[in-house]
Amino acid sequence: MKKIFYFVFLSSLIACNNKTEDKKEKDIIKKEEPFQLYQMSEMAAFMENMYVDHQRIKGEIQAGKKVDSLHYDLSKLFYARMTDSTDRDAEYERKAKLYVEYEENLIGDSLQQKENYNKAINMCISCHQIKCTGPIPRIKKLLIR
Known part of the structure; x- marks a missing residue:
């Protein structure tokens, strides 16, 4: 029973951690400037x-x-x-x-x-x-x- 509890607990920690990393990556992508092509004068x-x-x-x-x-x-x-x-x-x-x-x-x-x-x-x-x-x-x- 304890093994199942630890397994569920660790799985939930890993799942939560992955979600915060995904969110951070999305925030970084949103903050990047869009590519702008240089136009000569x-x-x-x-x-x-x-x-x-x-x-x-x-x-x-x-x-x-x-x-x-x-x-x-x-x-x-x-x-x-x-x-x-x-x-x-x-x-x-x-x-x-x-x-x-x-x-x-x-x-x-x-x-x-x-x-x-x-x-x-x-x-x-x-x-x-x-x-x-x-x-x-x-x-x-x-x-x-």
């Missing part, structure tokens, strides 16, 4: 396009070809929505204008393409050193050595 997407095009341009310059066009609109630098809107300040505007100048020189001056290309890439790096440092190692890979 308009500027981040634009800069991704610029990066891809600069890979093309770098290859053309290294192959000795004349670069005669850009596959993106430089004016987007001045109006595309940024991830952090406070990043669009006087310093950003100044660097963006210089960058546009270097890019236009890249297309216009076939004798100085490598130099103008590297100036444009260095301007990207210089701006990112102030605003958003994450992509700098990736941008440095675009430089022509």
